[in-house]
């Protein structure tokens with residue numbers, strides 16, 4: 001378990017690094033596509049949100065939210081992802097909405113850093129954003145002579 005500090009610029013840097021971002025999103029998409037049919041169904045996407053922990057940070061859901069309300073919320077999220085309303089979310093739809101959500105989170109964070117406590121195996125996008133920034137900082141310090 002560890003603590004990372006992220007702010008809006010951390011998240012923005014992650015989203016704007018297209019190669020890293022698409023790689024992360026593609027991996028996530030593949031992991032979420034439980035029946036390997038190349039698209040995400042409503043229940044697959046719901047699992048995604050349960051694991052991504054984006055609800056707490058972006059949609060302001062707390063643990064006391066009643067199940068009916070959660071289902072409505074997940075339905076409305078699914079509709080946001082499913083741009084062409086064909087009942088499934090394909091990879092381009094997933095990528096573009098994840099980007100919107102992360103940029104909205106970045107705007108919400110602004111320049112006020114927040115602390116996140118993460119499990120070691122946490123694979124959330126915010127963790128990836130923090131890792132990416134940490135990796136860049138590491139590169140900088142390695143430039144010093146031994």
Ligand SMILES: [Ca+2]
Pocket residue numbers: 032033034035036037038039040041044
């Ligand atoms: Ca699927």
Ligand SMILES: [Ca+2]
Pocket residue numbers: 081082083084085086087088089090093
């Ligand atoms: Ca669709």
